[in-house]
Amino acid sequence: MVLLVFVDLDPQLTALGALGGFFALRTGVPPRGPLPTLARAYARPRADTPExxxxxxxxxxxxKVAxxxxxxxxxxxxxxAQQGLAARFWSIALGSAVVHGQLPDLDPGLLRWDPDAGAPDDLWLAEVRARPVTELDEVVRAGHLVPLSAALRDRYRVSPGLLWGNAGSALAGAVRQLDRWALGHGRPEAGExxxxxAAGLFAHPDLAGTLDPRTLRRRSCCLYYRVPGGGVCGDCCFDRAPRPAPGRS
Structure with missing residues (x-):
């Protein structure tokens, strides 16, 4: 029998920061002033907002990333950029599920984002409202990854398979980090x-098949090898960076 010990969801979400930088979520008003919501970021660009x-x-x-x-x-x-955001969403939600037994409501209209910050992405939650862990898929995949993927496909023609591969890789990475934290703090039940x-999340058709279940290597490539000096990631489907096609740099 596994005994799960939870800490109440606190108004500042301070416990999440102890899990690592990708898990931290700040609350209230950013000191730099109002930031755009992720709902705004996912929407089609508007020509009537020059201010x-x-x-x-x-x-x-x-x-900025480019x-x-x-x-x-x-x-x-x-x-x-998408993989960085996916890692943040999965980390925050899974970390809260493990530590608190609840999720903060990450509604895109409540979650503010500084697109000019470094990594990990700077996220601020306007209001802390609890949601049950059973809504984890709805909060992250449906609430953020679906509209984020649509926005990037619309603007940059990135393939859906690549983007969902990024999401699957980010989910696996969040689980690995939580597992390391759990073992280091004598909380093996948290890693379990x-x-x-995560197994339940990977059952959804959007994420199913994105990783090899035996090796956890992804079945698509994030294209990072095309960055000068980038090489391949640890879970890449390639053993070495592909050679550019003739005529491509």
Whole structure:
């Protein structure tokens, strides 16, 4: 019998920060002033908002990532940006499920994002409202990854398989980090809970088949190998970086 010990969901979500940088979620008003919500970032760009600092937040973020890593094309930067956000969403939700036995409501209209920040992505929750762990898929996959994927496909023509592969890889990464934390803090039941929750999430058709179940290597590539000096990731479907097609740099 596994004994699960939970800590109540606190108004500042301070316990999440102890799990690592990707798990931290700040609350209240950012010191830099109002930031765009993720609902705004997922929406189609509007021409009637010239007063917004970032214009289209998603385009701004992809441009920043492209410049930072020297991406040779926008879809590479879009892939890296999406995987960073996916890692944040899964980490926050799984971490809260393991520590609190509840989720914070990550409604895109409540969650503010600084597209000009570094990594991990800077996220601020306007209001802490609890949701049951049974809604984890609804909160993350349906609430964020589906509209995020749609926004990036619309702007950059990134393939759905690549984006869901990124999401699957990010989910597996969050579970590994939680497992390390659980073992290091004498909480093996927490790691077991994270793995059990992830197995349920991977059963959804969007995520099923994104990783090899035996090796956890992904079945698609995030394109990071196309970044100068990037190479392949630890869970890449390739053993070595593919050679560019003739005529492509």
């Amino acid at each position: 917004e600092v970032y214009g289209d937040p998603m385009t701004f973020r992809v441009g 410049k930072s890593i020297g991406a040779p094309e926008a879809r590479v930067a879009a892939s890296v 809970r994270a793995r059990t929750l």
